[in-house]
Amino acid sequence: MTQPLAELTTMRVGGPPRRLVTATTEAELIEAVRETDAAGEPLLVVGGGSNLLVADAGFPGTVVHVATRGIEVPHDSACGGVTATIAAGEVWDDVVAHACEHGWSGIEALSGIPGATGATPVQNVGAYGQEVAQTVAQVRVWDREEARVRTLFAGDLQFSYRHSLLKESMLGPDVPAGAVTPRYVVLTVTFSLRPTEMSQPVGYAALADGLGVQLGQRVPLGEARSAVLDQRRRRGMVLDAADHDTWSCGSFFTNPILTAPQMAELRVRALDRLGADGPTPPEFPAPQDRIKTSAAWLIDRAGFAKGHGTLDGRPAGLSTKHTLALTNRGGATAADVLALAREVRDGVEAAFGVRLVNEPVLVGLTL
Known part of the structure; x- marks a missing residue:
């Protein structure tokens, strides 16, 4: 039997799909989507599975599990900032940890959020005064409607509170209730970050209290990340198989x-x-x-x-x-x-x- 989706989601519920494909490269990801579309099958793309609630009956089509990896830094300078291009399948918290370790500021308040990087612009993930809309420069996608790779820039993505053009394409008025039919499959996300060992201004009262600073102050990146993780653990928002x-x-x-x-x-x-x-x-x-x-x-x-x-x-x-x-x-x-x-x-x-x-x-x- 196909692996149940409960094993690929943080809620740990959901039945099996008709077919499951794991894509470890961008070429495999595009090919899996193309094959599914050519066969006229329903498609569900799963990264970290942190934002999915799947029916007990499972999914009557192909699930493509995105397991691509890679962090590329085409630009890194004190004047121009840091440009980091992240593969969609990279574990998001690993990316945040990498950024903090390398002195890249702008996503430190998003520490501890489960899931894959490719999902972050879809949901416009945010927490503790930050959201990815503040740092996403562009997203490379496979456009299923046009059957080609496209680059969508920040201004194209129509970011709003926990929403974007990418999410709208999944849940728009023409999509049947309970169905998931994404037009865009995220391949990579490029972030524009700041080269500094200090956080962005602390913009959340509980976080400021935990750090012992005033709202708007900046702290070392490592301290900001630790404080965010502490806040999330208190709320049961850091994954722990035993909890x-x-x-x-x-x-x-x-x-x-x-x-x-x-x-x-x-x-x-x-x-x-x-x-x-x-x-x-x-x-x-x-x-x-x-x-x-x-x-x-x-x-x-x-x-x-x-x-x-x-x-x-x-x-x-x-x-x-x-x-x-x-x-x-x-x-x-x-x-x-x-x-x-x-x-x-x-x-x-x-x-x-x-x-x-x-x-x-x-x-x-x-x-």
Whole structure:
């Protein structure tokens, strides 16, 4: 039997694909995609599997597991900066560690994020005040629609909060619910980094507190990376096979981006639910005069505490360390995880009128 996708994903759920191909070179990756397309089969591209929730029935087509490797530095100077081109299959945290060790600043706050490098621009991965949109210079892709290699520059990628043109091509309005049909398959990602032993200005309050510095200060890269890893471990967000709190897709829901009227309604609902002396919803500026609030805050105040489901002995439950992580306690199915996600989403909407949106890609599933 084909290897189940549970073995290739950090959530550790998902049935087998019809066919599994592992590509260790760029040529193998392109050829595997071309063969799949020529056969008219469904295609799923998997890197580190950190942002996928796959159906228990598996995938009725070809899964291409991207295992390409390589870090090239075509440009490195004190004046012009560092240009680093990374193969899509490189383990992302290894890339961040490499950058910190070599004095390349700009991605240190993204330490400890699981998955492969090729997925980072798709999701516009971000944490602790940084996101890859700030440093991605270009992405080389195989364009399945045009059957050719293309280079997409930062301005082409339409980056927004946890979104990009690459992700839109997978989940656009013409894509059936539960299907994954990426137009672009990432081959390499080129980052523009700064040659300095110091971090970029610390832009996250908890991180600044952990470092003992003020927001906006800079610290040595190694200290920044260590502090980020410490923050992530406290939240169960660094992979550990022995810790079920890390058997997850990371943050399962994105932080809601609200209009001013929606935010006003949320404040009223919070006041009604929590009282005049209760906590108020966090507010952060977002593009287009919108307001970002905290999904974790909403989940907790809607009555879903850390460990919800987990402490009841369910196969899937919220992390005991962080309410944003839905975790596999060791024997969960995709159906178990999805049931928990629906419970939390619907509970938050009933309490606050805000509908949470899943961050991981759902394969063969709909929330």
